[in-house]
Amino acid sequence: MAANRIEPQPFPRCWDDLIGHHRLRESIAIAIRKRRLGGSLLFVGPPGVGKTSAALLLAQTILCRRNSSADMNPCGQCPDCAQVRAATHPDLIQVAKPADRSLIPLEALIGPVEARLQEGFCHDVHMRPMQGERKVAILHDADFLNEEGANCLLKTLEEPPSDAIIILIGTSEQRQLPTIRSRCQTMRFSSPVGAEGRELLRRHLEAIAGEGEPPPTLSDEQLDEAIELAAGDMQVAARLASGQSGEIRGKLLSQLDTPVPDPVIVARCINEHLNEVSKKDAPLRRAALRDVCAIAVQHYRSRLRASARHGQFDHDCARRLDRTIRVFREIDRSANLNTLIDCYAADLTLATTGDRGAIG
Template identity: 35%
Template sequence: GDELTACGECPSCRQVIFHSHPDLFRVGLPEGKSELPIEVFVGSAEKRGREGLCHDLSLSAMQGGYRIAVIDDADKMNASSANALLKTLEEPGPGAILILIATDSDQVITTIRSRCQQVNFTRLSDEDLHQILTRINMVEHEGELDSKLLEEAIRRADGSVSKARTALERLQSGESHELHKVTQLLGRQKIMSADLAMVFDEVMSQAGSDTNSQREAALLIIETSLQYFHQSLTTEAGMSQLDQVHSDCYLDAMDRCFEASRQIDRKISVPACLDQFCHDLEMLLRPTWNSAGQ
C-alpha cells in the first residue's frame, strides 16, 4: 500500500538516497575481490570485534527504531565470513534486521539459509528499469539521460538494476564504439583469431580491473557476437537461395557463444576463455571463406 512507498523527500529518505543514514548499512564484494572477506563483518585484525558490520548491528539505533543491514553478494562469503555472520544471525542486536542478497542461494551455507526467510525475486520489467534509472539519474546527476544509451543499457540488464547501471556507465564512457568494432570485424569475409583478440582486448581495457568487471565485459563481448550471428542467420533464412554452409557455420558459432558464456559463469579464467573463443570462432567460420561470393 501507500504506507510502504518511500516519499523520497523527507530527511530519512534523503539520507538513504545519499547513503548517509546512520542506521542503514550496506556491504558487498570489495572491488578486486572474488570473496566477501571476514573483515567486512568483524573488522581488521587490529580492531577485530570493535568494528565491522556485526559490531555496528550490536549497537542501539541512533535514530530510534531499527538498524538495517543490506548484505549484497551474500553467496560470495567464504567460510570465515559466513561463520562470523552466523553469530549475529543467532543473536542479533536490538532492532536489527539483516537482508541478504544472493544470485545463487545454494552457495549460501545451510546454517545461514535456515535462519533466513527466503524471498525469490523475478526480473524487473523494462518499464520498471526505465523508471528506476531515470529516478537515480535525477538524484545523482540532475540531468537528462541519452534515450538510446538508456534503451541499450536496459536491453543488456536482464532485469537487474545493478547490471543496467553498470551497462549505462560503460556506454557513457564510450564502450559502445569498441563493441561496434566487434560487430564490424565479425562481418569481414575472413575472420582471423589474432584480429578478434586485438578488438576484444580493446573492449576489456575499458572495463575495471576487478574480476567481476572483467567477467561482465567478457559476457558483453560474447553477447555481442551472439547477436551478430543470430542476425546473420536470420538474414540468411530470409534469402530466396539459402546458403547452407553459412547457416550451419552461424549455428555452430552461436553454440560456441553459449558455451563461452557458461564457462565465464563457471569462473573459468577470462583471458583463457576469450583466447580459446577467438581461436574456435576462426575455425568454425573458415568454411564460409570458400563459399563467400559464390
C-alpha cells in the same frame, strides 16, 4: 557505529518511485503490518533493477520516527530519513566489497585479527540501537562471500537480534551458499519489461550521462533491444544503449556467426574495445568485458532458440554459451583480463566450456 563507510547513493524518494516491483512492495507492506517481516532477508536479481534502492527504502521506512513503518511512507524530511539518505545513520550498518578486493574481507564481517568479534558487521548488528528502537544492516555484494566469510554470518542470520533487520543483496540465489539461503527469506527482483523497463533504463542513462549532459535520445525499440541484449542487467543495458559498446557489436558478431571463430581476431576485437574504454582503469575494463559477454550470450541464446524451433540442438553453440557465462564469474574473481581474453577466444574456437576444475 557502521562497519565501514559506504558512499551515499541516489535512490527513490518513496516507494511509489520504485519501478517495476509492485508485488514485492506489497509483500513487504503486508509482512510489516502483520509483524512477520523476517529478521534476515536475501534480495536477489540482475544488477541495476532496484535491489539496493528497495533495501535503502526499507531502511528508511523502518528507521523513520515520524511515520509508522506500517504505512510504507517514510517522511523523507526527519533527521532519521536524512541520515539514511546520507549513509550516516548510526543504526544503519552497511558493508560492501572494497573495489580493490575480489571478496568481502573477513575483517569487515568479524573485525581484524586483533579485535575479532569486537568490530565488524556481526558485532555491530548485535549492538543496541543508538537512536531509535530498530536497526537495519545491509550486506551489499553478497555474491562475493567466500565460504569462511559466509560461515561467520550463519549464527547472526539464524538468530538475528529482535530489534534488527539484516538484508543481503546478491544477483542470484545460486551464487549464495545453501547455508545462507536456508537462513534467509528470499525476495526475487526481476528486470522490469515494457514501459517500466524503458523508464528504469532511462534513469540509468541519466545517471551515467554526467552532470549537465543530456542522456541520449533513444526510441522505445532501441531501449527494448538494449534490455534484451543485456538479459535484464540494467547496468550493461545502459552502457549498450548509450553507445559505449555499440561499435564492437558488429565486429564481434561477424566472428561469432562463423562456424569456427578466429581466436586472434576475437581477442584483438575485445582488447581494442577495452582499450577504447580505458587503458588503465581496471573496473572500467572489467565492465567493458561484461558488455562484450552480454552481446555474446544473447547471440548464442538466439541461435539455440532458432535451432530448437527446427527440432535441433547445437552442441557447439551451447558449449560456447556456457563458456561465455563462465567469463562473468572469472571477471568477478578479478582474473587477469589479458589471460582471460586469450583463454576465452581459444575456447570459443574449440567450442569448449573452458572447465578447468578449480582454475576455470
